Amino acid sequence: MKNNLSRNIFGAFCVAWLSNSFCVAELSAKHALRFRNGDILLGNLESIEADKSVVWRRNDLLQPIYFSGTNIFEIKFSAETKSNSPTTNACRIRLRNGDWLEGKLASVDSEKIILETTFAGKMIFPRVAVQALEALPAEGQLLFSGPSSLEGWTMGKVTAVGLGEAGQWKYTNGAFYAARSASIARDLKLPDMASIQFDLAWKETLQAAVALYTSHMQPINLASKDLEPDFGGFYSLQINSFVATLMPVKKNAPLIPLGQIPVQQFSRKNRAHIEILANKSRASIALFVDGAPLKEWVDPDGFAGTGTGMRFVHQGMGALKLSSLRIAEWNGKLPPNSTNDFVGQEDLARLFNGDKVSGTLDFFREGQFTISTGNRKLNIPFARVTEINLGPRAEEKSGETVSSIRAFFADGGRVTFRLDRWNDQGVSGTSPNFGSAIFAPDTFERVEFFPASTNKIVTGPIRSAFE
């Protein structure tokens, strides 16, 4: 699973920027520079120097601009989500400074942990800097990634009373947008065990419904569903600003929700990364928001979905953006919970079967963890482990003191380091947490200039509400 924490902070400002119909085409701005006073300048980043000065280009500027980094809050990139997960030993490494990265776990010993990444090659972390290792389910075959156009999608006709004047989804720059009630559907060939991920961003009120495993491409008015044409069975995930509700929908059968779960993220923010893990054989559907597991519903009456399609319905309130939709096969293993609350003194391994093993992680080698517990040494295959919390070490130190930027990966995760140089050839930097590294620049979706608690910016209501 891709825990896209960075999406929490992926500014909806970019929503407008990436979709901005006012963009003058010839300017082809790919990046957005955001200042601490709330100002925004679209354009193209040429480079960032070690002193954080930024060289910025725009086609309407007679020459490149050099900005001092002190006034810059962040730069956003139109990076596309890419999977950073390898197929074997896929692991998320959580650092004590809050950073986290994904890659293939290569080795662990008493001094260091080595992660092989798609974005910076081999990265070596001092063991003291690492808080936890989380095993990631190997990502199955990617079945769909988009949207990339309206082609292949069926625009539905929303006629339900109370949903206001009907509109249509519009496609712009890799996202669907709707400001009025609208429906769009597609047979996405959902597998029996599926990982469904997408990003939602909304303005004002969030009120949407997602139909799962449907064979019907037109929206169904649930209030009069029995009068609708035959639509087979499906699950309706109803999302509003406060709660998420899942209900199986079948014709001539009562509508009985499987349950409702409050979702704080929906009322506090205006965007979220949604992941749905569906398992037909277990008749289960699990919901994750911004990487956090919220609820796994199990349908006591068996799996209701009769199709392999999905339908996204904007229910008439507010404006909604849907993007980064990814459908992949899933191995059926639910990912571990967050480890932030772990306070033990020893290392603690949590296994898929629910067992816990406390002791000292000696090493990881040839696909197995070796953990000393009392007088015994246990060898545990990577595939059996959900996560390992590493106990604190005496020589812990913060890796943030010399850092100058914090970069967020497009596919989740973040890394804090002292920047040496950023240009289109690479992003080089150093950190006590991993030494030196050169990152691929297109792996990042956002970079924040010196991460500190004071890194607040003015977000004036003009911009937020009107522009």
Added chain:
Amino acid sequence: MRALLNRFFFQQMERGQPCPRGSEKGRRSKNFRRKSYSRTWLSALLLFGGLLCFAFLQVILASDATIDSPENSTVLEFLDGSALHGTLRAIDSKKGLRWEYDGAKQPLEFKPENLAWLRFPRTTPHATNSDATCQFQFANGDEFFGKLLALNESELELQTWFGGKFKTPRTMARSIRFFPKGAGTIYEGPTGMEGWQLGKNPNSASSWQYRDGAFLGNSPGTLGRDLNLPDASRVEFDLNWSAPFSLLFSFYTGVFDGFNYNTSCYMFFISPGNISLQRINTSNGSASLGRSDAILPMLTKKKAHLEFRGSKEENFLEVLVDGKSVNQWKDNAGWAGKGSGILFYTQSEGAAVKISNLKVSEWDGRPGSQSSTNALGGQDELYLVNRDKVSGKVMSLRDGKIVLSATAGSLEIPLQRVTQILFSNADTNVLARGPWEIQASVAGGGTISFALEKWDDEKVLGRNKTFGIVSLNSRSIRQIQFNPDKAKPGETDSANDILWEIDEK
């Protein structure tokens, strides 16, 4: 500072030239010198202290100046949604727009193609338009206030406060509206929160904010001000909203720090699609005076230009939306407004409203739209104070009288009797827009379009078909619209155009 002190001391020494020793004049002079020297030192000390204070203030101001406060600096907006607060250094049609930005290592020079707006937070306030007795409207859409100086068959000459005298061919003029009592501007802004009162309720303290020439109401709360409204006045503003809203506007109120019924006033209840009016009288309670019909422009957009008019003498109120009258009310119970101010009360949670281009001015009491079309029928039309209309050809302005050649013969009509002239055959050809074609909004109301050639701290130079060379006082300009024919961010109502909030609570 040292040079200043040296110069000061040097000048003092020069003034204290010694007189011949032993002379009366010399003795007096000696005493004088002693006093003079002591005065000199005292002055020097005072000056030194003053200079120290000055230097200290400079340091403070300089350090403040490095904080690029969006509230008080000019903002440059782009068609792609970018926006920068900074300082305009110059515009030159050959070199581009030169912009100083805090944090940029060199001035930024922009080409015009992607510019949208340049908004100045503080322009030279135009306290009154009392000299401006006319509102001129031109075929190219420009309109502004001024004074009619001369008029003949081929051209007219007028005087403006912001650009001096203009001469224009008659064919470029569409209409002249006369304001014998003046059309004085009472308030134009907003330029900040100063002078305005937020509601006393602690919850409403943060309900209204000022930013970039606008008030923003994000949660229930009030904002009021005593504007010393005259007996007949107009209050107009642009209103934007993010979602269905409810806004109350108190007119001629005497309470500015909260919403209550303890002041006699008129309360307009504004929501998308309609406006209703309540008469509030502290003695007799409140009474509904009725509501407008559905206001379609407000149902299909998220912005509107609202204008509220009131006349104590006539017990009359009127509301215009986007320049068109949507309702008129005659208060048969007599004028209720006992105060001389206004108050906004946003009542909606979750819907933001923005009030900008707020202007309060005297009103001549004439209801209806002020925008004009050309006179029809090939003849000029004169509207008179007694509501008569005379058609013919306006020949000239002579000795305070309009000379009109009508079918019945030549008429001379005193200017005081004329309310409006509509000219026939106004040239409606629209010029091809160049990259530096702009529309400038001037303080006191009005817009003027021209091809911008040069802009510096003092003057704006340009050229247009109506007036030829245009030379304006640059400090009189409130905002500039670039690329007038291109859609601007926020002017349409699609989801794509909304810049969504990034705040993480």
